Amino acid sequence: MGYFANSAEVDKYIGGMFRAAADHPEVGPQMKAANLVMNVVYQEPDCVLTVVFKEPMTVTMEGAEYKPDITLTMRADTADQYWRGKYNLAVGLAKGQVKAKGPVSKILKLVPLTKPLFPVYNELVKEKDAQAAS
Amino acid sequence: MxxxxxxxxxxxxxxxxxxxxxxxxxxxxxxxxxxxxxxxxxxxxxxxxxxxxxxxxxxxxxxxxxxxxxxxxxxxxxxxxxxxxxxxxxxxxxxxxxxxxxxxxxxxxxxxxxxxxxxxxxxxxxxxxxxxxxxxxxxxxxxxxxxxxxxxxxxILTTGYEAVRRSYQPGDAVAIVGAGPVGLCATMSAVALGAGTVAVIDRVPERLAEAERFGAIAINAAETDPQDAVFDLTGWRGADVVVDAVGHPSALETAIRVASAGASINIPGVYIQESLELPIGELWFKGISVKGGGCxxxxxxxxxxxxxxxxxxxxxxxxxxxxxxxxxxxxxxxxxxxxxxxxxxxxxx
Structure with missing residues (x-):
């Protein structure tokens, strides 16, 4: 059994983290300036999250109308570990656990923006972690 | 701890x-x-x-x-x-x-x-x-x-070396655009590999003097048209191997101008820009190969x-x-x- 019970939880926590990022004082403006669309295809549970890095920044599940500039694919549990700051993306790419499609230069500019969001994500999942532990 | x-x-x-x-x-x-x-x-x-x-x-x-x-x-x-x-x-x-x-x-x-x-x-x-x-x-x-x-x-040394070596044949004319550390490493590599002519293009006299110490012919782009100088050195053929050791569109433009037909341009200089204009007709007619990326x-x-x-x-x-x-x-x-x-x-x- 993975960390997320269903796609709605992926949307709530991973999608929620991107929504929070839009309002992050340091990261938000830089993400909106990226001017690109990213699809992340998750497995277990299977779902697709579309993040529009523009003003306004939007995060939607399934059926998004935008053609992505970047597509990433990974297990939802991998995403959970990454956003906790416990998963090395380079190692994941080497092992084929994470796959990426799109302009490398754009991906390399986005990745450093994610690090300040690790505490935001850890805060988002705190309650779920506590429930799982009890 | x-x-x-x-x-x-x-x-x-x-x-x-x-x-x-x-x-x-x-x-x-x-x-x-x-x-x-x-x-x-x-x-x-x-x-x-x-x-x-x-x-x-x-x-x-x-x-x-x-x-x-x-x-x-x-x-x-x-x-x-x-x-x-x-x-x-x-x-x-x-x-x-x-x-x-x-x-x-x-x-x-x-x-x-x-x-x-x-x-x-x-x-x-x-x-x-x-x-x-x-x-x-x-x-x-x-x-x-x-x-x-x-x-x-x-x-930098292996980066400069690869920029010459990856497409080099003995006796080739090698032109290096930029006499910074990577350009100088490419220069000494070209000399060590036995290049026929090694020309280095820059605008800073001190760096060009350093390139000369490594055995290259210095071309000061502030004083001479690099294409004229390289063509004079190569019997109007151009350089067989050209290294863009700068990572700037103006350097790439110079690299294309000094290249011979069938040349290879290798780019150890890092390009951060997502896109730029290229003289694609010149590249196509000369049959130039371009290689970049991490060493x-x-x-x-x-x-x-x-x-x-x-x-x-x-x-x-x-x-x-x-x-x-x-x-x-x-x-x-x-x-x-x-x-x-x-x-x-x-x-x-």
């Missing part, structure tokens, strides 16, 4: 020497290295000025020589006490691309000191560093008298080590300043202002 001195990125144009935890986790294929010398590289400046986004808190630096302190249980080639240098791009050595000699494109490629986008690998402007895949990425220093030359094998260090480091230890490549003559690691803040400022050609740190000071 044991601590060590390290140069830590604070934000745009700001680094600070801090006490940070000494690395303690050495994985099965890792080695813990005490850094004996580390150099400042142009790529560090991309992180320093944030033209390449790198997260604050990152320990900087990727060019080093050192002494092995501890090896992981699976390391076979090294033992504590060995003097080593290492590839600045840490490739796995086992994936499909690494096995085909394209380690610079390893999907799991990591670079010391460039933050989370490049694998979150702490840099070597520090007293100690953990080097992953030690058997694959490290090279033993056999002649300690050459240690300061070896310092450049893991990055395939694993493929060429052994050749370069052999030439260094034989005394045929002497990059340490580029070192303009030797400073203590504690002076790193000043060193980064000087390097950013181009007041130094190459700065080497001693982490004990």
């Amino acid at each position: 044991a601590t060590m001195k390290a140069v830590v990125l604070q934000g745009p144009n700001e680094v600070r020497v801090e006490e940070v935890p000494k690395p303690s986790e050495v994985g099965p294929t890792d080695a813990l290295v005490r850094i004996d010398r580390a150099a400042l590289c142009g790529t560090d400046l991309h992180a320093y000025d944030q033209s390449m986004p790198v997260d604050p808190g990152t320990i900087m630096g990727h060019e080093f020589i050192g002494t092995i302190v501890e090896v992981g249980s699976a390391v076979q080639q090294f033992e504590p006490g060995d003097k080593v240098t290492g590839a600045c791009i840490v490739s796995c050595g086992t994936c499909a691309l690494c096995r085909r000699g394209k380690s610079g494109n390893c999907p799991g490629m990591r670079v010391y000191g460039l933050g989370v986008a490049f694998g979150d690998l702490p840099g070597v402007h520090a007293e100690y560093a953990v080097t992953p895949f030690a058997d694959v990425t490290l090279r033993k220093i056999n002649n300690e008298k050459k240690a300061e030359d070896v310092l450049f094998v893991g990055d 395939n260090l694993l493929r060429y480091m052994d050749e370069v080590m052999a030439l260094v230890e034989a005394g045929r490549l002497n990059p340490s003559s580029m070192i303009s300043h030797r400073m203590g690691l504690s002076e790193a803040e000043k060193a980064y400022e000087m390097f950013a202002k181009r007041e130094a050609m190459k700065i080497v740190f001693d982490p004990t000071k």
